Structure formats: C-alpha cells, structure tokens
Amino acid sequence: MKNKLRDYYILWSTQGLSQLGSSITAFALTLWLYEKTGSALSTAALTICSYVPYVLMSIFAGALTDRWKKKPTMLVCDTLAALSTLVVFLLYKTNTLAVWHLYVINAVSGLMNTVQQPASEVTMTLIVPKECYQKTSGLNSLLRSVNSILNPLLATALYAAFGLDIVIAVDLLTFVVAFTALAGFIKIPETQSVKKEGTLKLAGEGLSFLKKSPIILTLLLFMSGINLIAFASSATLPAYVIPNPRGGSNVLGLVTSCAGAAMVVGSFLVSYMPKPKDRVKVVFITMLISMGSENFILAFSREPILWCISQVIGWILVPVMGANLEVILRSSIPVELQGRVYACRNTLQFFTRPIGLFLGGFIVDSLCEPFMEAHSNSAMLTSLFGSGKGSGAAMMMLILGLAGSAWCLLNARFMKKYHFSEK
Template sequence: MHDGIRRFVVIWAAQLLSIIGSSLTGFVLGVWVYQRNGSATEFVLIMLCAVLPEVLLSPLAGSLADRWDRRRMLMVADAGAAAVTGALALLLVLGSPEVWHVYVITVAGAVFGTFHMAAYHAMMPLIMPQRHLGRANGLMQVADSVKIAAPLLAGTLLVTVGVTGVVVIDLVTFLVTRVVMFAVRLPREVTRPGAAAAPEPLRGDLLFGWRHLRARRGLFQLVVVLAAYNLFFGMSGVLVQPLILSFGSAAVLGALMFAGGAGVFAGGLVLSAWGGPRRRVRGVAVFVALGGALLALHSLAPSPWLIAVVAPAFLFTLPFVQGTGMTVLQVKTDPAALGRVLSTVRALTQTATVLTYLAAGPLADRVFEPMLAPGGALSGTLGAVIGTGEGRGIAAIFLITGLCLVLLAPLAYLQPRLRKVESELPDAEDVHAPAEPAAGRGEAGPGTDVAHVAQGDSDAALSRP
C-alpha cells in the first residue's frame, strides 16, 4: 500500500471517531435544551450557533492553515475543542447547566471546529496521491452518514449513560485523535507546502480565496452550484423530521433517520471504491438531477414506506455531488492555497445552510402548511396531487426544492466555463509525483515554478470569450 494511502486511512479513521463523539454530544445537547424548555426556536438557535462561526471565521482559518504547520494547527484546535467539552463535563458534574451555557459552549466548540476543518481539509488532499482523490473524498463523505445516523446511537446512550456519559465519550475520542496525529509522520510538503513563499499581509490574505475563485470562472460557478445544492437540499434536510412525524411515531423517525444515514454511508463507500466519474463536472450535474427527482418523490404520499425507499436513495447521491465537486476544487488548486480556497468554499456553502435554517420553519409554518390545509389556497390544485392536511405543506417544499435541483443540473452544465473547467484549468502539482528534470521544463527555466506558469496561461485562456 502507498504510504500516503496508509497515512490517510489512519488519520481519517481517527477523525471519524472524533466526529462520532462530537455528533453525539451535539445531538444530546439539543435534546436536553428542547426537553428543558420545549422551545423549537431555542433548538434551532443551537444549530445556528454551530454553523455561524464557520461562516464568519472560515477565511481567517483558511489563511492560517496556509501560513502555519497544518498538523500543529489541527492538534491545537482539537485541544481547544477538548477543553470546551471538558468545561461542559465539569458543569454537568457540578450541577445542571443553564441554557445559555450550552449556547456559549456550542459557539466555542464551533470556533475551534472551524480552525480544525480548515487545517484538516487543506492537509488531507495532499496526503493521498492525486489519482486517488475521488476515493479519498468518498471516505470523507462517509462522515456525513455518521452525523445523520447519530440520533439513533445518541438516543440509546442518553438512556444508558446520560448526558455526562456521552460527553465523556466525546473527550475520549479527542484523546485518541490527538495521539494518532502525534504518532503519524507527515512530510513537510503536506503540512507546510507554501513555507518557502513570503505570505501576503493577513488583511489582504482573507480575501485570497474569493479572488482566486473569481479569477477562475469555472471553479466559481462550481461553488455556486454546490451552494445552491446546499440551499435546496438543506431546506428539505431541516424539515425531514417534521415531515416524518406528521404521519409516523418517534420510533419510525429513528428507523428512517438510520436508513437515511445508511444511504449516505453506502454512497460514500461506493465513491471511495470507484473514485467517481471520469468527467467529474458532468457527473456532478447527473447526480444533482437524480437527487432532485428523488427529493421530489418524498412529497407523493404520507407514507413511511415511501420515505424508507426514496430518502436513502436520495442520500446515496449526496457523496457523489459533494465529494466529486470537492475533488475538482482540490485538483485545480495549488497545495499552498488549499486552506484559503477550501475555507472560502465552506463559508459560501455554509452561508446557504444558514439561510436554510432561517427560512425553512417560517416557510413551512406560515406559508405552505396553511395553503395545503383542507380548504387552503392550494388544496384544490397542488393538494389534489400530494394531499392536504398536516405535513402536506412540508411535502410541497420537498416537491419544489426537488424540482429546483432537477432544473439546476442542466442550467449548470450549459455554462461553458464550468463544463470545460477540467480541460481549461491545469491540474495543481501532485506532491507525490516525482520531480520533473530541468530539461523537461522548457522555457520556464530551472528557477521558475511550472505550476504558476501554467496557471497564468490558464488565466489568460479564461479571459478570452
């Protein structure tokens, strides 16, 4: 086995364990707040506290990931997150914490998590040989299945070991991750690929990722597609639990959430074994359209059997959209700029997620649910197709967002810069590839960075009509 592949798998497995612990803690804290006050608004506020720091701090985190040693940055971020979790454990031991304590802890954990993700996502593509990046992103997407399926395991642990026990498990996973990151040896070109170059002033560096993407129209359009995908998919993702509870019990909800997680897990495994389509942009468009059709099918009937089929099928497509799109961005981005560029991508796509959190509830409760109630404005038209009554307004949102994804796919593929981005933009340097002999560098000369020369040619090509 290639050393890079071995390192990737070891680090990925340790990080997956940490994600499991953090997902369990996040879920039980939400349950604790909801059980204490019965407020859906406070429950949603926890989700916003977990996402907003990433939107606001990702550019700074990405800049630091390209300036500092990425492994050390990851380990420091993990230590900070562990300290936050330890503070939560102490509050639980000393007495019942207040709700505002949970908000502060969630924000603090999300801040450290933002810096962790910036270092992690900048480093991991360089550990794996470039030809295997599609498979690597398949494994990275497997983590999403853990987040979706966490409620089932967390519910069991909540009954057996309580909130304090779940937090202790989370602390143990932090310890394991830190030991693994300390033990695995990583080459300098992975942890500090741009150390030889003088960094830009920090203030200007914060906008580097934005300027980089804007100068490469095809990559920018790909990020817009991924953000739109997050917006439409996220709208339904936030509302899937209320949809299921409108016709099923809590036990049915748990079983269907687990089935959905299994769909993501299977999709990630298939992507990791296959590596993804050869023509990646076309593959993203195909899976966006397929996923949109499956999302729209959620609306056909208030049936757990329908959801049991279409939800895992839809979530199976998710890794192929997000993982394949991420592979294109990684392949086309210089290793020294991965932190800034990928953090900007995360900020943009997570902004769409925040908009989803803010809009989903009001759209369901104040617009579509009343319109699809018996005698509502849409009861005789759309209601004749998907039914009327409790949950049918949410089903209408599934139908609309699914159709929007079906429409998004061809609109994206019709953009020439996006469709041709894989051929117009040169691939970034593969840190695992053997160095080219000086004679093979043509007119660039022995002291010139070939990747930067190729990138300049690419920018000139993009400026032509």
C-alpha cells in the first residue's frame, strides 16, 4: 500500500508545505492591511479578490484542465502565483506597496489557483487507488487542518518579529521545494485525451453531468449556503477579536489556530472511522452541529478561552463532512470528466464565498457597529454584545448563527430524499 501511495505522499507533503507558505503570507497581509485601514470590509476584500476570478473562470478552467497535461499545468500555475508573491516582496522592500496592489496581485493568484486546483483534484484521483479514497481524503483534511493551526501562529510570530519581507521569503522557499518535488519526483498518468472541442462545449458537459446527478447538485447547492455563512463569519472574526480589550492580533492567531487543531482531530477521526451507511446524512448532520454552535458562542462570550472552544466545536466535524463529500464526488464522477465537473463544482459550491466575505465586512462596518454605537446606552444590548468597537461584530455573529441553523434545518427535508450507494 505504501508503494501505491508513494507519489501521493510526496505530492501531499510538498504541496502542503507550499500551501502553508502561501497561507502564512495571506494571514500576514491581512494583519498589515487591518493595521492600515482598520476596516473589516477592506480586509475581507483581500480574500474577495482571490475568489472572484476563481468563481467566474472555474467552469472554463476545468474544460482546459481536462485537455491539458496535468503536471505542466500545475507547474506553470504555481510558478506564476509565486511570481505575484515576488512582486509583493519587491513593492514592500521599496516602500511602494499600496492596498490596491494587493487586490490586483491577489486576483492574479486567484486566477492561477482557478486552473491549478482542478488539475490537482484530477491528479489525486489518478495517483490514488480507489480503496484509499477515504484514507487520503482524511489525510487531505489533516493537511488543511495543520495548515490552519500553523499559519496564523507562524504568520503573527514572523510578522511581529521580522516583518512582512521575511514572511514572503519563507513563502517563496516553500514554493521551490514543492516545484522541485513535482517536477522531478512525481509521475502523473494522463487521462484519455479529450477531443479538441470548444471550451464552452466542454464546460457544458460538466454542467450536463451535474444536471443528471441530483444528489451531487443538491449537496453542492447546500454547501454553497454553508460557505456564504462561514465566510461572512470569517470576515467578521478579525473585527470581533482584534479591537476587543481581551483580544488583539496575537489572540486572533491563537483563536484561528484552534479551528485548525480541531480539524486535525477531525481528520484523524475520518481517516480511521468505518465507512458510514449514509454519507449524505453525515454531510448534513455535521454541518448542522457546526452551524448551530460556533457563532452563538462567539456572540455571547467575552473570554478568549470561550472563543477557542467555539472554534473547536465548530470545526472538529468539518473534515468528516469534507471526506464524505469527496468520496461521493470521486466515486460518482468518471475520471475523464472530473476536471470539468470539479470546475463546475468550484463555481456552484464556492461562488458564495466572496459574497459572504463582502456581506460580512459590509454589514459589520456599515450596519452592526453603527447600530451598537447609536444604542450604546441600551443595557440589554450591551449585556448581550458588549460595548465599544467589536460589539457590532458580536451582534453579527448571532445573526450568522441563526442563519446557519435555519439553512441546515430548511435543507433537511431535501437531503432526506437522497442516499448515496458506493459501488
């Protein structure tokens, strides 16, 4: 089994290292931008710029991915993304780095990720035996979880001690490691060649497959709503923790890391848990627990220890959901169609992420914070959400908790119609 997974383990570890480097830079840039603007919306816009090209172009990128060779596609995209990071480094060192530079550069990086991700998804299917899907799905979740733990801690530590330039240098070093491993040590078998048809027609084939697969389409639309709420919460969290008297940038890094620690535990669970009888039901139940816990605890707590607990409860079952959803997709979609279908999945499931980031930042800055400031004399509101800057973000957490729970409950009757049977 180890020999069968050799290429997977090399790709998993080195790409994971590169992703950690990129995440450290992204988190450090968030801190730098919040210091410059003090705005939740401006900070969220940094991530929005990464997701907009990802959402808009994913369907077409998937069609191209099925036509192109996977290894060269991944190498070119990673290189261009690294070059955009190098531009940030040069601008910062020459004291000319501006907010709009980051928005443009993040958009370029997002475009590269749009093409690279479906190629990477198909590559995983090609190099992993079918009987190892659940195990490798758990390991993929573990990698994302470790990343979630380490990147805020390393980013805040490196940024505070050495500045943004050292953070970016670490990012570029991890890219070199990943590029070398992929180029020289991993063999990726190619799929059956796709006819040289138009990109629009190939993209349409991915959409047609989803239309004929109601179980997958329903799950993706359900997850799009989850992503809307989860990313609105992500945009709200810095505005909630940083201005709090018991908060700050270091506390934000600690709280964010707790989510990653919870996902590590969840990833180990899913790697060794037996195959569930109903994977669709698992996806639904895990999200109901997550949506019905984290934001409510954040809304009404004022202690960092409770913020950390909220992250653990809210994120520990996310890898379980992700692994079961991934098994459903990999087992249901023919490998020669996976690039196109995964790209359509990216658009349908993730198009709500930039919307959530925008709404989260906008509502906190323009509605919730002004509302709490105008009603600062209300004993009931201050007892619920506190006072001063950050109290509006606490109110937003309550709104998101209610919305997440309602979305899960409303979808329950639709999810009951479907049962996934593994072949």
